[in-house]
Amino acid sequence: MRRFGKRQLATPLLLLLCEGAAAWGQLGHETVVWIAVEAMAPETLEAAKALLDTDEAGLVAAATWADKVRDDEEDDRWAHSFSWHFANIDIDAPDIEAACHGHPPVPAGKWASEAPAESCVIDKIAQFRAELADPEVPERERRLALKFLLHFVGDLHQPLHSADDGDRGGNDKIARLPGGEPAPLHYYWDTVFVPAIEGGPSALANVLAAEDAVVDGEDVLGTDPRAWAEQTYALGRGAAYGSLPAPGADGIYVLEEGYRRQAESIAVVQLQRAGRRLAALLDEALTGS
Template sequence: MTIQFKTRKWFQGASIAITAMLALPQTAHAWGMEGHEAIAALAWKYMTPTTRKKVDALLAMDQDTLTQPDLMSRATWADKWRSAGHGETEPWHFIDIEIDHPNVVSACSAAADRANPASNGGAQPCVISQLDRFERQLSSKDTSVADRVLALKYVLHFVGDLHQPLHAADHDDRGGNCVKITVNNTKSLNLHSYWDTYVVKEIDPDPQHLADSLAKDITPADKKSWALGNSKQWAMESFQLGKRYAYSFHPPAGCDASRPPIPVSSGYDSAAQKVATLQLKKAGVRLAYVLNHRLRSIPLSYFTNLQKQAPASDNNG
């Protein structure tokens, strides 16, 4: 199968698309609120004191009301914004790399666009291209306060998205959204939702407590090794985990609403928890690394002077 960019909402053939979309489950949000909040809380532990001050200053300028203004809540903002009638941002949250014919370039061939803000999206955007663009927007000396605040919120979110295996791996099934499963012979949900929220809540439903627990197991060697690489390499890590673990029970490709749920074993559930735990750790460490790196070039005086300016204008995209 040739890899082609696609959103998880669109299907070829108008009549087929309408019928299929009525029957298919809704697209889930990567890691759910709990996962994204835990990643942000974990990242806070690894930010430098100066980065923390800069992040706090930017968050204080944000007047948006979709979420609470704290760091953990703002890490969920991008999902809230998408659900508030901005479906055009949906492709920004994932990259569909087919497990049978993986090709990250053809799955996301968005060219770098340095002339326009990242919020414009551009052609064939995906989580890799948009994360890279928002990182540049966050660190550029020419970025307005409102656009820098917006970039921070997207970076907080997209680093997390990039580490959810089914936001990278795909089997022509909308990243597992079309695959119905049952867990423990009772709970019925789709495969994507399982990896987004169910498995995270199994590990620990309290985001702050989860972050505290994850931090206890992260060694200095982990921090050093996980900070290496770039968004494309991190996406391929997630893809490999998705292929090896998320799709390990070999569900059929494609979307067919008539298929019955597939039971997953306790062994699958146990392995998923281990994979999710690892990915949450990596996402937290890497988010801190990205923010430390990207905000380093902006002097602290810029941030301390923010409070003297008028509040940031509506920066919702």
């Protein structure tokens, strides 16, 4: 497996990253895939490119496909995939079985892409990984599996895609930065706290590789999406929700500097983890390495 080489930067990571809204849905997801492209085995990369009939840039662009087709107002064939993007694990009574709707199996004679709408990101990653690894599965379904995996591994690592306070993963809590406009808390974790840098996702991937915040040997969770979700849930419960200030008289949570900096640091680590884990998962599924 290829690994990013660590190199020293003249300026610390968070000083290099400019502030501003940059969507996990695009910048974040594409950064995850760029990290994976550099970390996966060369033969895995070639197999993935062949399956999608594209190059590295095409693989990265596919990272946002699952969001686009889910939200397509003119074609609702993927509207049923809405709940596949998250696992709302309750912060007061954590129950992955409940968050995953009892883990409904893929019905006999169906593919994972045709499975029940009530499913969760943990199960969908496992189902699509199994199909991608099976050479007997039709190429069309393996192609869909790869496109969903390029997105869902990133989704699972966003803390408010794994933790919930009865507010639809922060969508029902309204927050703002000092002097900023109110928006759902989920929006802040999806967008504002993802660091932006001139040059886009490939540049951000290179910066994250250079200043690796994930300590070698500290983060051994293999390719088990349930374990990833439990780790991400802990960040959601402890940081995204646990560090929230009390809401003001208007019901809005003002996210002060300490909260913002902590959230940005978590986003950096989670992007790194997601990219590495996506690479490892695809290595196993596509080449058995």
